[in-house]
Amino acid sequence: MPVAIITGASKGLGRALAAGLAGRGWDLVVDARSAGPLEAAARELHETGVRVVALPGDVTDGGHRAALVAAAAELGGLDLLVNNASVLGAEPLVRLADHPLDGLRAALEVNVVAPLGLVQEALPLLRASSYLASYGGDIPYVGEIPYIRGADNAGAYDSHPYLSDVRNAGMYDSPPYVGTGGAILNISSDAAVEAYPTWGGYGAAKAALDQQSAVLAVEEPGLRVWWVDPGDMRTDLYAAAVPDDDDSGRPLPETVVPALLRLLDEAAVSGRYAAADLLAGAADPGGSR
Template identity: 75%
Template structure:
């Protein structure tokens, strides 16, 4: 069975994607900072028979990242690495003139440094994956004007899915610290895609979602009009199923192209 690591999997998009992969027969290594919610999510994921290793911890901790990759190795390897765990750096969000520098450092550590560290740990397993063994299709999938893919290439490895944000590419008041951290993740993803042509590397803007992260960012907005994270999962599965070319994608565009 294919194996995935999903960080930040106790709730929101990470949990929803984990449920979708478990339903398809994937084995999972999942993490979150809070042990209780993570184990609750893991119990749900195991109901269909998937092997699920739940490891509470902080992705900013190098020892924890090593533990995650070791668990995937014990399950048989690694085919998909999902860097989903994220922090804002300031809760609620504030203008740059008020942004604590320690908060910005934390955002960069969790949103950019930790994903790179996890990629570095996981690269030998991802390179050895046989998830994809055919040439990638055209980098354009449907009508997805926010996507910039690399040229098609022959891939015999696994995939890295980095969850980004439109704040990485657009200037929104008070989103400067978080956006800068996600922009760093985007650039790391783009360079990784060039340096590792045997892998699929996707950095995806999931669009607006009703999540605890957004509620903490903007507590004055109840988020009632925002879609639930599960509505984004079909877009991510579309990338996976298509073996899409490495690149930046916007989930709404992928969903539009799928209709």
């Protein structure tokens, strides 16, 4: 069975995605800061018949990140890493003139530093994954033919390209190479690319995550790296950000899960995606800038 690590999985989008993957037979390693809600989520996931390891802890703790990856290794490997855990930096959100600097540091630590630390810890397992290659070529990539040529110089997909092709991947003058390892899904926000009043601290942290993801995609061409704007959702995070706003009309996190699963189903190329575009049928990266 494929294995995923999902941070921030006790509620919201993390919990909804965990349920979606469990319904497909994925084994899971899930984390959250609060043990009680995480254990409740894990009990529900267990009912689907998959293996679930629930590890409460803080993603800013290197020892906790190592434990998450070790648990995945015990389950057989790692095919998908989901960096979903997040903090706002100020609750409720405030203008930059009033933003506490310690809060900004916390937002950067959770939204940028911790995801990179977890990626670094997980890279050996992700590089060894063959999950996305297991589609057998039916839908191995989305978009252009990978950087591989046949004897007639016509493009043809090959899940095991020559090393020179891999080294050239991501260069400015080469078509995008699509590898066959695992995938990294970083949950971003439209606040990373739009200038919303009071969202400056959180948006800056997510913008940094976007750029970090883009560079990682170039440096690790054998992996898929997706950074996704899930759109507006009815979550505790949004309620804490803007407590006076009526979010009753906002969609539930469960409605976003099909968009994220589509990235897996189509083994989509690395890039920035908007859940709204994926749900509408578009699967090209960059749909939300």
